[in-house]
Amino acid sequence: MRHSIRFHLLTFIAALTLAGCSLGSTVRPSSEADAATQWMADVVAISSADESAGRRDAIEQRLATLGIALTHAPFVSGTRNGVNLTAEIAGASTAPLLLLGAHSDKVKAGRGATDNASGSAVVIALAERLRLRPLKHHRVGIAFWDLEENGLLGAKAYIDGGGEKPALYVNFDVFGWGDALWMMTPDARHPLAIASQAAADRAGITLSAGEQYPPTDHLAFLKAGWPAVSYSLVGSREIPRILQAFDGKKPDVPAKVMQVIHSDHDTVMQLDAEEVGRGIAAVEDALRRWDAATDE
Numbered sequence: 001m002r003h004s005i006r007f008h009l010l011t012f013i014a015a016l017t018l019a020g021c022s023l024g025s026t027v028r029p030s031s032e033a034d035a036a037t038q039w040m041a042d043v044v045a046i047s048s049a050d051e052s053a054g055r056r057d058a059i060e061q062r063l064a065t066l067g068i069a070l071t072h073a074p075f076v077s078g079t080r081n082g083v084n085l086t087a088e089i090a091g092a093s094t095a096p097l098l099l100l101g102a103h104s105d106k107v108k109a110g111r112g113a114t115d116n117a118s119g120s121a122v123v124i125a126l127a128e129r130l131r132l133r134p135l136k137h138h139r140v141g142i143a144f145w146d147l148e149e150n151g152l153l154g155a156k157a158y159i160d161g162g163g164e165k166p167a168l169y170v171n172f173d174v175f176g177w178g179d180a181l182w183m184m185t186p187d188a189r190h191p192l193a194i195a196s197q198a199a200a201d202r203a204g205i206t207l208s209a210g211e212q213y214p215p216t217d218h219l220a221f222l223k224a225g226w227p228a229v230s231y232s233l234v235g236s237r238e239i240p241r242i243l244q245a246f247d248g249k250k251p252d253v254p255a256k257v258m259q260v261i262h263s264d265h266d267t268v269m270q271l272d273a274e275e276v277g278r279g280i281a282a283v284e285d286a287l288r289r290w291d292a293a294t295d296e
């Protein structure tokens with residue numbers, strides 16, 4: 001079983017590498033399909049590495065092709081050593097900071113494709129788009145947090161270690177398939193939640209926005225009193241089942257997310273690039289609408 005999966009994965013990586021070569025001359029994702037292909041190639045590259053350092057290398061090499069250099073921010077938390085990666089993408093130095101982030105680490109089991117190469121690759125996709133066409137009212141920064149799986153340690157290290165407080169932190173975790181953009185927001189009337197509803201309507205996907213959401217790095221920001229939201233892309237019918245599972249209950253039908261993450265099933269085979277392409281376009285649209293509505 002393991003052999004056969006590995007064989008398919010290698011074939012898949014080879015195919016994507018070839019696809020990546022032919023895309024190499026295209027500076028800008030020309031369509032949602034190209035963006036989805038690139039996102040999948042990025043997830044494959046990140047999740048093919050076993051160690052955190054290898055995952056960071058994959059992120060760094062890809063961003064280097066976009067002319068984006070990442071700053072390494074090593075930190076110590078208790079007995080653990082981690083490294084956060086950050087960069088500024090675009091925008092006037094005086095403009096308020098919009099910080100986009102995802103955790104780059106994984107648990108021991110599985111490849112960490114859904115959790116969270118998927119979210120890391122969404123941050124890369126948005127960095128590419130927002131660098132090509134910057135926001136009007138915000139400077140954009142990106143961050144890849146280490147040791148999320150050990151208690152949001154990378155995000156906490158950024159906050160406690162003198163990291164710049166953003167006007168808004170937007171987190172991405174588990175963004176792998178489905179018809180629903182799931183948004184954690186402490187305020188359902190948050191301007192970005194309103195913008196996300198308009199963007200979801202336009203993209204023909206569902207928005208589920210509210211406070212109930214699994215723990216991830218945005219919580220470190222909220223606990224510090226810093227403004228933050230988080231996005232996932234999942235199946236709309238999974239959401240109540242995921243919440244039940246995090247509540248310690250056993251739903252009648254298990255949610256796919258709960259069967260995939262933190263297990264040997266967390267491989268690229270679970271992902272749906274087409275649905276994610278739609279999700280990325282919706283988030284970009286939401287961020288642009290939110291930015292345009294700022295100070296106007």
Ligand SMILES: [Zn+2]
Pocket residue numbers: 103115116148173174216
């Ligand atoms: Zn995660």
